[in-house]
Amino acid sequence: MNTPLKLFTLGAGLALTAALTHAAPAAENWENQCTKCHGADGKGQTKVGKKLNLKDYSDAKVQAEMKDADMTKAITAGVFVDGKEKMKAFKDELSADEIKDLVAYVRKFKG
Numbered sequence: 001m002n003t004p005l006k007l008f009t010l011g012a013g014l015a016l017t018a019a020l021t022h023a024a025p026a027a028e029n030w031e032n033q034c035t036k037c038h039g040a041d042g043k044g045q046t047k048v049g050k051k052l053n054l055k056d057y058s059d060a061k062v063q064a065e066m067k068d069a070d071m072t073k074a075i076t077a078g079v080f081v082d083g084k085e086k087m088k089a090f091k092d093e094l095s096a097d098e099i100k101d102l103v104a105y106v107r108k109f110k111g
Ligand code: HEC
Pocket: 029, 030, 033, 034, 035, 036, 037, 038, 048, 052, 053, 054, 055, 066, 067, 070, 071, 072, 074, 075, 079, 086, 087, 088, 090, 102, 103, 106
């Protein structure tokens, strides 16, 4: 194989890798990782969500009481009550940008 062709192949391979590992849109991440507990509508009215007594993100009051920084922290590092894990940390599965997008996504459930 001559050099230019080799370089082309390498470039195509890198482009493919980038396409495969690209950040998923927030709606997709929410659907795959969060709806089990928080529900597709963010109301937390799932079987697990009811048990965990989840907040209703469509409630303006709940939204007003939440700070972006706390939301980011919850998604990144998880939620622990009395040392018990209530929500797992997503820092290994989601990038900082994906987590930022999810915070914005959760905000949209209001109203
Ligand atoms: C195993 C169930 C479960 C899953 C899955 C889950 N959560 Fe949670 N989440 C909780 C619990 C429990 C709390 C704490 C109680 C509450 O705030 O309603 C919480 C709290 C939160 C909070 C509120 C933090 C605050 O400041 O009040 C946000 C934001 C959040 N989750 C986002 C997400 C996102 C985004 C995902 C998906 C990447 C996710 N959660 C997946 C159970 C879960």
